[in-house]
Amino acid sequence: MTASLPFTNKIIIITGAGSGIGKATAIKLSTLGATLAITDITSSSLEKTLSLCTPPAFEKHEKHFTSVFDVGKTEPCNEFILNVVEKLGRVDHVFNCAGVNPTDLATAEITDEYWDKLINTNLKGLFNITRAAIPHMPSGSTFVNTSSIKGLGPGSGFAVYCASKYGIIGFSKSVALELGSKGIRTNIIAPGYIDTPTNASVVAGPESVARAAAMVSSGRLGTPEEVADVVVFLMSEESRYMNGSVVEIHGGMKL
Incomplete structure (x- = not known):
C-alpha cells in the first residue's frame, strides 16, 4: 500500500497565488497531495500557477478550484469562501499571501489612492478572507499570514507599507489568542x-538587487521556494x- 502524502485530503486556500x-x-x-483553492487578481497568472500544480493523486485539475477577484473587496471574498465550501466541503488551511509591494514615498506625498491600495489589499484583504473562513474551519486548521520585515521595524519612505504589515502582526496575534x-x-x-x-529591488534592476544582497549575511536574495518551505511547515503537525x-x-x- 502506498503511503499517503502529508496533505492528502486537505483543502488549502492560497491568496496571491499568481506569482512569487x-x-x-x-x-x-x-506535490504534497493538497487540494487547492487559489486566487489572484490576474487570471493569466493564476492559470499559469494552476498549470504547474500537478496533484499526484489525479491526472487532471478537477480537484483544484480557482477564482479571480480583489481580496480588498468584501463581497467577492465572502462569495469565494462559500464557493470553496460548496465545492470542496470545508477549509483546512489558509495562506494569506496577497499583497502589494511598496513605493518609496515621503509621507507628505502619499495619496488617498495609494493608502487605500496598500491597506485594502495587504490588511483588509487578509481580514476579509480570515473572517469569512473561520466558521468553516475544523480543529487542526491553520492560518499562515504574510507580514514582512517591515512589519517588525520601520522604514523611511515606507509608512503605509509598514502600517499594513505591522497591522497584520497585531491582527494575527489577536486571532491566534481568539x-x-x-x-x-x-x-x-x-x-x-x-x-x-x-520585489522593489528586482523591479529596479541588477544594481538594486546587488545592494539588497549586500545587506544580507547570506549574500543573496531568498527564493519563493525557500519561503514556501516555511509556510508548509507552519501548516503541518510538526x-x-x-x-x-x-x-x-x-x-x-x-536590520
Whole structure:
C-alpha cells in the first residue's frame, strides 16, 4: 500500500497565488497531495500557477478550484469562501499571501489612492478572507499570514507599507489568542528580500538587487521556494505548538 502524502485530503486556500511566494507555495503543496483553492487578481497568472500544480493523486485539475477577484473587496471574498465550501466541503488551511509591494514615498506625498491600495489589499484583504473562513474551519486548521520585515521595524519612505504589515502582526496575534482554544492556529511569516517579480529591488534592476544582497549575511536574495518551505511547515503537525509566532525569513538581514 502506498503511503499517503502529508496533505492528502486537505483543502488549502492560497491568496496571491499568481506569482512569487503564493505561486511557489501552491506548487509545493500540490506535490504534497493538497487540494487547492487559489486566487489572484490576474487570471493569466493564476492559470499559469494552476498549470504547474500537478496533484499526484489525479491526472487532471478537477480537484483544484480557482477564482479571480480583489481580496480588498468584501463581497467577492465572502462569495469565494462559500464557493470553496460548496465545492470542496470545508477549509483546512489558509495562506494569506496577497499583497502589494511598496513605493518609496515621503509621507507628505502619499495619496488617498495609494493608502487605500496598500491597506485594502495587504490588511483588509487578509481580514476579509480570515473572517469569512473561520466558521468553516475544523480543529487542526491553520492560518499562515504574510507580514514582512517591515512589519517588525520601520522604514523611511515606507509608512503605509509598514502600517499594513505591522497591522497584520497585531491582527494575527489577536486571532491566534481568539481561536487557539478551538484548535485553530495562526502564525505569521516575515520575509526579507525575496527574489519575486514584484520585489522593489528586482523591479529596479541588477544594481538594486546587488545592494539588497549586500545587506544580507547570506549574500543573496531568498527564493519563493525557500519561503514556501516555511509556510508548509507552519501548516503541518510538526509546528503544532506554534501559535501567534512571527517567523523571520531573511537570510540574516542586517536590520
